[in-house]
Amino acid sequence: MHIGDTPEEAAYRAEARAWLEAHATRKSDAHPGDSVDHTRDLAGHVQACRDWQRVLFDHGWAGITWPAQYGGKGASAIQAAIFNEEMAQFDVAVGTFAVSIGMVGPTLIAHGTPEQQHKHLAPILKGEEVWCQLFSEPGSGSDLASLGTRAVRDGDDWVVNGQKVWTSLGQYADYAILLARTDGDQPKHAGITYFILDMKSPGIEVRPITQITGVQHFNETFLTDVRIPNANVVGGPNEGWKVAQTTLANERNFIGSGGSWSASDLVDLAQRRGCAHDPHVRQRLAEAISRQETLKYLGFRMRTAMSQRRMPGPEMLTLKLAFANHWRLSAETAIGILGADAMLWGDDAADENQWGQHLLSQFAIRIGGGTDEIQHNIIAERGLGLPREPMPDKDLPWRSLNRVG
Amino acid sequence: MHIGDTPEEAAYRAEARAWLEAHATRKSDAHPGDSVDHTRDLAGHVQACRDWQRVLFDHGWAGITWPAQYGGKGASAIQAAIFNEEMAQFDVAVGTFAVSIGMVGPTLIAHGTPEQQHKHLAPILKGEEVWCQLFSEPGSGSDLASLGTRAVRDGDDWVVNGQKVWTSLGQYADYAILLARTDGDQPKHAGITYFILDMKSPGIEVRPITQITGVQHFNETFLTDVRIPNANVVGGPNEGWKVAQTTLANERNFIGSGGSWSASDLVDLAQRRGCAHDPHVRQRLAEAISRQETLKYLGFRMRTAMSQRRMPGPEMLTLKLAFANHWRLSAETAIGILGADAMLWGDDAADENQWGQHLLSQFAIRIGGGTDEIQHNIIAERGLGLPREPMPDKDLPWRSLNRVG
């Protein structure tokens, strides 16, 4: 047990910091966050992310944990975390590659064909390919495996029809990972195939959804007779559920370790608002610090496991829930500190409306990668050894299920 | 809408208060509560309750809401509440008749035969009959209808065999209300009969349970070939479930409107301990006051409905849950105020250990009359109109159920 940088890790951190100082601007009051704000200029933000990813690649900081054979650095999860901790202090744009690097890459490395890996992994690291995820459907929700988008084999192609929703950045994506039903006579988990989809294919329509936050980060995606070459199947026909698990586990870990804002922002807010000495506010700040420290050590434990190439166990599932909880409570604390000013929105709101955005973002965090409730169920099962909740429909043919469109 | 005493109610309150002043001692530092403490001398407490009930009866204050034909005063739920509010300020013993007056009486009035009513109602009001409730079984819990104690018809009698648990004051009771299975081929709710049981009958063994509070308020009751005359069936053979609903609704209302201690006791504790000006303690006290005010007005609303002879609707179910919640949080606040002194127990504890007892009593309150979880389900169904939770075993013959215990 060693909770802190070893000498080697400290050296790596210093190296990362020095490189960042040379290639980016440290955050400051003048540069509080992403220089291109994704809530105001999403297209500009996406381009900025592509540019920065290229810089990372060119200087050997892309794909830190990916094996060298795929263009990565073959380093540990701890080294990646160190680099990300340092990078979080700089004004650079990164969010766009969450799906590409955080989910698609690990999935292709684990399940892709050599051709798929060759074609996509390097371009992803270079910032050339933005990916989106076509998993959720209007009727599926937490019950992802009930999805109904169909893919039918036709010669060397598959022909896809259906509707997806909650497609992050679908309007900017070059490629998508897609789950579709390829055998409706199997139980729902057994008839799904995992595809790589070129988003320039004919028959794809992407319609932005205006979210409660005012941003159009998500989209509905309509697929009409979209053709996908058979070579784009990942992991074999009807084997998609297993492949998707790799993607989803990476999504959860990504969300749980996410968030570039911290409890010290809250302390700062309270100080600026002159209420850091109010005993009730102080107590909320102390709670925020307590939660954040917990996230930090839960994160350390997860990265320890990943560095040992152990799969994060049930105790790791707590991280995402604890993170979502911290997010919600901290946003509520901020709203309380802002008082009547919390009524303001957009340009009129304090601190570029970051607190209002935080408050509203809680819902996406609490849903993405599996809802709070689903996470609780998994914890009950894997952490406490309770029997798995009986799911009456899990062995029935998908075709016979009573679904809602 | 009139939230407070009308002139008539104020007069009734004054009359009650004057009578109480003449017949009982007002609580004070010298007489903090029940003069015979049920946690120390349960037998003495039961006798004190019998004596006080007789005094109430002799002076026309027993059975305030019961119809006059049954020896009651035919008055409203509001008048009863006014009397109880006033009585709570006096050092008198009352708890023992909770089952007899609060649950058995209303059930016999609604479902009993004239003979049953004649035999029991007046003696109950006079303090001559202490009753206990033989409903729960070790294997039944929240699923009360799964009970397995059998009653078999034999001539003019029924012969009962089985085991009951959580029998309040079973060791002091003269009579019991008993639920037993009389037809195992019916679905579980349909084969139950509701009996009056003379606790002096041969074959009854009552074994006290030492509770976490250190008190032996509850018992296990073993029934071996106990004979009950058929005349003691309430509401007809196999009709017991419906009858029991009357008993249970009264139990819930009783618990929800119960509790003779108030948030002002907490304020008093904080003042005595010199921490009433600690802002964090102050905040907890204010929360306690807020919860208590809520209970007060929820109670007013319930009594308004009862005075109009309306059955308390779904909004009334909230009262018991809110009460249990208030009980728990207030006890935790007290423990926090006591600090290290909260470690002490029994005679060594502060304030005659009332705070420790409160803390531990929460569990009985949260179970009695239906667990928190069951109450939530009922609220979801009746208050929010959500469909009833599917219960796969509800139409199966009781005999075929996979039971435990």
Next chain:
Amino acid sequence: MNFDLSEEQQVIKDLALQIFAGQATVERVKAVEKSDGFDREMWEQLANSGIQALCVPEEFGGSGFGAVELALALMGQGRHVAPVPLWLSGVAALALADFGSPAQQAAHLPGIATAETVVAIALAEQGANDVMNPTVIGTTAGGRVRIEGFKPAVPFAQHATLALVPVMLDGAPQVALVDPHAAGVTLSPVATTNREPQAHMEMNLDIPVDSILGHGAGIDGREALRSLYEHSLASLAAIQVGVAEGSLALTASHLSGRTQFGKPLSAFQATTQRAADGYITTEAMRVTALNAAWRLSEGFDARRDVAVAAYWASEGAQQVVTAAQHLHGGIGADIDYPVHRYFLWGIQLASVLGSASAHLSRLGNLIART
């Protein structure tokens, strides 16, 4: 002791609910949000049924009702998140009726009753938000009062023809009646969380001394301000009851209608227990809000009652609308679906009301004093 509504109260409640249910359709509310945030057509409909006139005394064309009846109407508004400045009219009517000079009553109450007068009340202060110690300064000089100061985020200020502004007049709190469009008042409309029209009010103007509420009528300015504040809190608490109710109704229908894992969502206790918690909280909000309104309407000391109601309205509503929003899953985030509006209203009203913690502190001070 009677917690039931009177027949008259039941009629008012039903009538208001019926108008809001009919007028505040999702489509209408959405359209109003995109324009100026004030549904004047609905405002007309309400006026036709006498809703704005509820609390105006009969001699000025109203019905002479009080805080309870206003609260019942506002619960209906909250239930349908209807974008009209009803609580402002109602509270202003009560303030003028209770504290206004005869001239002020004659000048303003008839317009409130007909709904031609649209009212703003400038309660919020920057920073500590201590309503009873206004930061707007009034100085009397020669029959006129100089008003100087800033009020942030005044609801409906840009639409109002009358603003009630707490001022510290020569060192003592008073309420000034200000024309928000007079020279010397600068209104800067601001965007708000729930799209309610609000404007910052910068004031630097002279008003006649008889524009101070109750001028010449021998009233206690501090009491007038306290009453204005307490009626405002009780009214906002009533709207919150409706908001919580409405968000739960949408949630119940979502949980019943959506199937997951072969069962409706309502078959998963994780969802239903949470919704039931919301119901319990809403009932706590309801009984405490009604009690506060009743105490105010009877003229009793209602400080404790208002603080309790405001605490529940702030803390409780946030809990309920947050749970409702979460239980809607992804669809809650889509602004084409109405539940987000309840979330935004619940959060916004909690900010107008003041934090739960602040109300507990006030209550704690009241406890310590007794």
Next chain:
Amino acid sequence: MNFDLSEEQQVIKDLALQIFAGQATVERVKAVEKSDGFDREMWEQLANSGIQALCVPEEFGGSGFGAVELALALMGQGRHVAPVPLWLSGVAALALADFGSPAQQAAHLPGIATAETVVAIALAEQGANDVMNPTVIGTTAGGRVRIEGFKPAVPFAQHATLALVPVMLDGAPQVALVDPHAAGVTLSPVATTNREPQAHMEMNLDIPVDSILGHGAGIDGREALRSLYEHSLASLAAIQVGVAEGSLALTASHLSGRTQFGKPLSAFQATTQRAADGYITTEAMRVTALNAAWRLSEGFDARRDVAVAAYWASEGAQQVVTAAQHLHGGIGADIDYPVHRYFLWGIQLASVLGSASAHLSRLGNLIART
């Protein structure tokens, strides 16, 4: 950065857990509760495996481990609610090793290592419970120290042969080493919530000046007391992790085993979601307790880390054991069933630790200073 236990740490953890699991059977614990509350047979078994010697330096017959290894052993104790004064021995060993004079080390550490010495630490104060400002007064006079004062509810005082008592010595905090059975010490055994043996300690005695911890060794008495306090909090936090774990394990087995409405209780999400919440809280307790112990063992400033761990240990454990007790339904109230013991331990240890609110306040002060 490595959160994994070392091989040695894993061995210690497994060994301790094995002894507690074998010795602290429900029957044994029940029997000990009915006698004097101290399981001396288990104490012997632990000594045979060197558990009390863990933190004693090697030259005094121990293994020279630190706070992390002690915490791992204590988690095992909490897991089985074993009635032995292990944390007191462990913390005293660390205090003597870090701050004791050579003579004090030689006098006390070998006995701690063999478990013949039973230790009491008199942390609690009446009222505000500000450990760093002891109310017991020490006055130096001619090579002796007069100790006067009262310590409530000192754990295991009646069984102890050595008591560590925080004193305000001539105006500065110090730790005194006192024989709890010396003339001038009056022990009044008291009943406690979790049946742990405790006694009030009334002191009015002279001790030699070299019974002040670190006498002549040039230590800072305030730092010695702070270290004693922080190690105590970290140790109690570790026991709480075990208590929470144990209560959840019983709960999981109850939920899996008991059938209601034709299904095991675990098929009702209302129960499983609650239990899962307990698991999450327990993991928060675990990582913060381990971190606090690690920071202490490295000699780093651990004020913030200990406050965070103590907050979780107090607040979190109460939540977990309360949920566990409730989820057991009626059976939880029956003292023949073991779950109530976890509830009582959880509550009791939270009181020893100090309230969650107090730890947040300390943390708040640390934040304000940075």
